[in-house]
Amino acid sequence: MSKLKGACLFGQSGGPTSVINASALGVLETALGEECITAVYGCAHGIKGILDDCLYDIAQEDPAELQLLRYTPSSALGSCRYKLKDSAVDDTDYKRILEIFQKYDIRYFFYNGGNDSMDTCNKISKYLMSQNYECRIIGVPKTIDNDLYGTDHCPGFGSAAKYIATSCMEIFHDANVYDTGTVVIVEIMGRNAGWLTAASTLASLSGAGPDLIYLPERPFDLEQALAQIQQVYQRRGNCLVALSEGVIDKEGKFIAEYGQDVATDAFGHKQMGGAGAFVAGEVKSRFGYKVRSIELSLLQRCAAHCASRTDIEEAYQAGKQAVELAVAGETDKMVSFQRRPGPDYAIDYVPAPLDIVANTEKKVPQEWITPDGVGLTEDFIHYALPLIQGETELPYENGLPRFAKLKKQRAGAGQ
Numbered sequence: 577m578s579k580l581k582g583a584c585l586f587g588q589s590g591g592p593t594s595v596i597n598a599s600a601l602g603v604l605e606t607a608l609g610e611e612c613i614t615a616v617y618g619c620a621h622g623i624k625g626i627l628d629d630c631l632y633d634i635a636q637e638d639p640a641e642l643q644l645l646r647y648t649p650s651s652a653l654g655s656c657r658y659k660l661k662d663s664a665v666d667d668t669d670y671k672r673i674l675e676i677f678q679k680y681d682i683r684y685f686f687y688n689g690g691n692d693s694m695d696t697c698n699k700i701s702k703y704l705m706s707q708n709y710e711c712r713i714i715g716v717p718k719t720i721d722n723d724l725y726g727t728d729h730c731p732g733f734g735s736a737a738k739y740i741a742t743s744c745m746e747i748f749h750d751a752n753v754y755d756t757g758t759v760v761i762v763e764i765m766g767r768n769a770g771w772l773t774a775a776s777t778l779a780s781l782s783g784a785g786p787d788l789i790y791l792p793e794r795p796f797d798l799e800q801a802l803a804q805i806q807q808v809y810q811r812r813g814n815c816l817v818a819l820s821e822g823v824i825d826k827e828g829k830f831i832a833e834y835g836q837d838v839a840t841d842a843f844g845h846k847q848m849g850g851a852g853a854f855v856a857g858e859v860k861s862r863f864g865y866k867v868r869s870i871e872l873s874l875l876q877r878c879a880a881h882c883a884s885r886t887d888i889e890e891a892y893q894a895g896k897q898a899v900e901l902a903v904a905g906e907t908d909k910m911v912s913f914q915r916r917p918g919p920d921y922a923i924d925y926v927p928a929p930l931d932i933v934a935n936t937e938k939k940v941p942q943e944w945i946t947p948d949g950v951g952l953t954e955d956f957i958h959y960a961l962p963l964i965q966g967e968t969e970l971p972y973e974n975g976l977p978r979f980a981k982l983k984k985q986r987a988g989a990g991q
Contacts, residue, residue: 580612582613582681582683583614583617583680583684584617584684584899585677586600587623587688588619588687588689589688592877592878593649593731593732594649594735594877594880594887595880595883595887595888596732597652599718599731600618600653600688601646601892602891602892602893602899603686603716603895603899605896606896607634607684608634612903614681615680616634617632618984619632621655621656622653622658623658623696626676627669629676630986631986637982647880647970648980659692660699673700677709684899685697685711685714686716686898686899687700688716688717690718691719691723691724691934694930697910698715698908698931698933701908701930712905713902714909714910714911715933716898716910716911717731717911718731718732720736720772721733722772723768723939725936726933727913727933728913728914729913731894734886735879735883736765736879737963738883738964739872739876740773740876741779744818749784751816757815757866758868759814759868760814760815761867761868761870762816762818762819762872763821763853763870766791766821767822771940772820773789774944774960777789778957778961781957781961785816787816788816788951789951790818792939793939794945796823796825798855805859819852822851832854834854855869856869884967884968885965885966885967886962888968893925894925901927906927908930910930910933911926912925912927921962
């Protein structure tokens, strides 16, 4: 297939990660070096930037600042949680997107995000095809939740897993300092999939992991959990619990909803938080133990100082591969990671159809959860351990991280 000539547009969507900008660098740097790509733009706040005609001219950025994206957390171009309606129901947004694409001659579009972002990517791709507007569209995977279907793992997960395991080790040592016992409940992100909470088990490799791990893949029984916590406390004098924010009871109700109303986002997802505090309150009222509830919250996805070098490199390659696939003629795909068989860790980057990726969640396999439901098997450790290897080369200035500072010069000013 011949190389398509035109401009490139890149956007970020959904929750940030500590390595999402490494993917941005992979896309932008590769696109700037392609002869068939006439201009490189970035969306301000994802799809909203297209609808608002707010694009950034990446060619105006200082190359040295762009390089710092490799180690800069969060979404450098801005993110959003905006749900496109089905074009058959309301095509207003789609017409606007086509208008902007025509205005800037966008022929390559790369969208960096998770499940909902891949859905957005797929919808735009199908609409542009229906309008006979040639544009090659590739999704760049991203989510600390690691729940994207069709890929072995997602950029962002390895670094978040490394941070969670490290934090659990540090909390373990702190919680075992005093001669009086403590129950510490660490609430970890993960609405429907427990990959991040499962990562806490990696701390056990150093003998400083959680005593009990609760994932949303198994129904959460409060009375049973309280009995397990009491049993550990009586045996050990302390108890460290890793609890997914998305744990649900046997009726399908989030524990985070117990005693409080939970807001929802544009995609109808309930915004989590509070499960740990609720369980901690129950432990305190039932047993009178000293209890601490720790919600890692945003720290899990923005801890660039604890990023995995493997994760950084794979995130960059995901962006780079997206451009190379599009230039080679691929479209309506997502860059997926396929792990090679064998004892040594290695992956291949292959295109996966957006149709099978969008809005499909990948959960922790039941066989990787121990029979008692409060731990992970060796299979999970073998899966996750390679993803946290290596340390970041994040530069420092005045004793603090030096992150990228982009100009974000608007494209098309004065047109």
